[in-house]
Amino acid sequence: MMIHDHAVALRETLVRHRRQLHRHPELAWCEHRTAAYIESVLGNLGIEHRRVVGTGVVAVIEGRGERCVGIRADMDALPVPEAPGREGYRSEHEGVSHACGHDAHVATVLGLAELLVGQAELPGSVVLYFQPAEEGGGGAEPMVAAGVLEDPAPDAILALHTASNHPAGTVGLRSGPVTGAVDDITITIHGIDGHAAHPDRAIDPIPVAANFIINAQQILTRELDPLKPAVITFGSIHGGTRHNVIASSVTLEATMRSLYPDTREYLIERIQQMAHAVASANRTSVTVSIEHGYPAGYNDTALTRLVDRAARSICGDGCVTIEEHPSMGAEDFFEFGSSGIPVCMFRLGVGNPSRGITAAHHSSHFDIDESSLPVGVAVFAEAIRRLLTIEPLSAIGPD
Ligand SMILES: [Zn+2]
Numbered sequence: 001m002m003i004h005d006h007a008v009a010l011r012e013t014l015v016r017h018r019r020q021l022h023r024h025p026e027l028a029w030c031e032h033r034t035a036a037y038i039e040s041v042l043g044n045l046g047i048e049h050r051r052v053v054g055t056g057v058v059a060v061i062e063g064r065g066e067r068c069v070g071i072r073a074d075m076d077a078l079p080v081p082e083a084p085g086r087e088g089y090r091s092e093h094e095g096v097s098h099a100c101g102h103d104a105h106v107a108t109v110l111g112l113a114e115l116l117v118g119q120a121e122l123p124g125s126v127v128l129y130f131q132p133a134e135e136g137g138g139g140a141e142p143m144v145a146a147g148v149l150e151d152p153a154p155d156a157i158l159a160l161h162t163a164s165n166h167p168a169g170t171v172g173l174r175s176g177p178v179t180g181a182v183d184d185i186t187i188t189i190h191g192i193d194g195h196a197a198h199p200d201r202a203i204d205p206i207p208v209a210a211n212f213i214i215n216a217q218q219i220l221t222r223e224l225d226p227l228k229p230a231v232i233t234f235g236s237i238h239g240g241t242r243h244n245v246i247a248s249s250v251t252l253e254a255t256m257r258s259l260y261p262d263t264r265e266y267l268i269e270r271i272q273q274m275a276h277a278v279a280s281a282n283r284t285s286v287t288v289s290i291e292h293g294y295p296a297g298y299n300d301t302a303l304t305r306l307v308d309r310a311a312r313s314i315c316g317d318g319c320v321t322i323e324e325h326p327s328m329g330a331e332d333f334f335e336f337g338s339s340g341i342p343v344c345m346f347r348l349g350v351g352n353p354s355r356g357i358t359a360a361h362h363s364s365h366f367d368i369d370e371s372s373l374p375v376g377v378a379v380f381a382e383a384i385r386r387l388l389t390i391e392p393l394s395a396i397g398p399d
């Protein structure tokens, strides 16, 4: 059977996996039931697997050749209550749902596992990484540290992410930068509280916070290369108790996103300098803490070209979109490539406006058109076939 037909034949199985996972969403590092489900499916398929870092699962499908391809699926859900709908497979966990489509990611890789073990002779090995805690928990880094990239050592690693802004059954991808680096910053400006009618006897931190917010925007517009994008968003500001009392302190929380390491370093340094300078110029003191999140993600050029060709051979030219711009959203899949292994993440279109499936990721209304699942499986399988047989990465030159 051809890869595409084989994937289409798995449609009911894929939907069953996805709905089973969808009914039992679990937050980062709590994916116990999800891991057990993955293990039971792998066990039934006779695939060797092991637990890592608590709720992660690594499975190896051995073939006869030397080459090895890694495939990663993230497993966790979000603390987002599910909007009405999805009869028969609604989330059974109050306040938690698969609002980023990671249920579909796991389902697709379980379907891929079934397709691969069904092949008469696999020309190389495939290692499957079921990764916990993508949604801010940083599950990829400890998995890599636990040695999952050794024995077998993959020559390339692929992942997909569902995309509700792409039509179901299509593929979107780009080479180079794809996702942004994240650094979260918390700043507290300390003044001296007092009576609102007597500001001269207090030091009011609220106008200082306002100045700081404006100055931070100025770093973006006046100090950075305009061709290297960055974002600073102040998501929360808290200070004071009522209209006639001068606050003693103001706390601001912001997130910084950037695509290039030099921009990231500059932002981290300058935002701290700016906080101290604005605070001291206004007689206040300041405490600053920065929590470093995921680095920016880069798709390997040759590997992306291979995935592009694989996707076109599965879906046709018209169903593959080369994305013009990266996203400033973050993704920790790229940790798997931090030691230099080529990695590529493509987007699997899951939207369908005619069925009302358009909601953004992380929305309580987020859903997928399940007809897209076999396409994800087929693109993975075709890319693996090429990587294990006809297209060593080193042989893929520019078009
Ligand atoms: Zn997400």
Ligand SMILES: [Zn+2]
Residues within 6 Å of the ligand: 100, 101, 102, 134, 161
């Ligand atoms: Zn996600």
